Amino acid sequence: MVSKKMESLEEIFAPVIGKIAFSLKQTHGSCFFVEFGDPHLRIREPIVLRPGASEKSKISLRRRRVFVVGTWSLLVQDCNWTLTNEQRSVCQADAPEDMENVFRGVEGQYLVSASVDEATKTFTLEFDLGGNLKLWSRSDRDPDLDPDEDQWRLHCKDGSSVGYTNDGSIAVESASDPDKT
Known part of the structure; x- marks a missing residue:
């Protein structure tokens, strides 16, 4: 992983501008994904289980899973956020x-701009x-945050990703990173 101080997020998001947003979905708690660009299938083949795996794990991991994902997937994870559409707004505490109602309202909209306020890191x-x-x-909410922890991460179809950390750095992972999961 490579960390860079305040490289232009606008440049990083430039290829995503003009692309459609779809499949906004909550993952856990206040974390959620937004898919952008052309949809395609990501297929997870069945996984060989370790001895002692729980019955729930066995059922889930034995199955082939199919996901519709975009050319870019934005994972909003460890940050404050607000999403607004048509005078309705939700945040990480809702x-x-x-959240689902506002997510549905944003689906099908095209991304027109991406900007950062460097003073507030918004x-x-x-x-x-x-x-x-x-x-x-x-x-x-948490003054003891790890400065290297991602607020969000943009995943690309080629396996590379870019994260924005609590200290305002940009963390880049190439598709060939050996420790990338």
């Missing part, structure tokens, strides 16, 4: 069912039909 994505996603550090 109930999943409230990253903003704006969409063509009024959707707006703001992401910023949760240091106000």
Whole structure:
């Protein structure tokens, strides 16, 4: 992994501008994915189980799983966020069912801009039909944050990814990183 101080996030997101957002989905707690660009299938083949795996794991891992993903997948993970669409807004503290309603409203919108306020380290994505996603550090809730922890990470179809950390650095992983999972 390579860390760089405040390289242009606008440049990193330039290929994503003009692409459609789809499949906004909550993963766990306040974490969620936004898919961008052309949809394609990602197939996870069945996984050989270790001895002693739980029955629930056995059932899940024996199955082939198929996911519709975009050319780019944005994982919003360890940050504060607000997502606004049509005078409705949700944030990381809201109930999943409230998030779901606003997620559906942003799906199908094209990304029109990506910008960062360097003073507050707030990253903003704006969409063509009024959707707006703001992401910023949760240091106000947790002053002992790891400065190297990702707030969010943009995954590319080729396996590379770019993360934005709590200290405002950009962490780049190439598709050929040996410790990439």
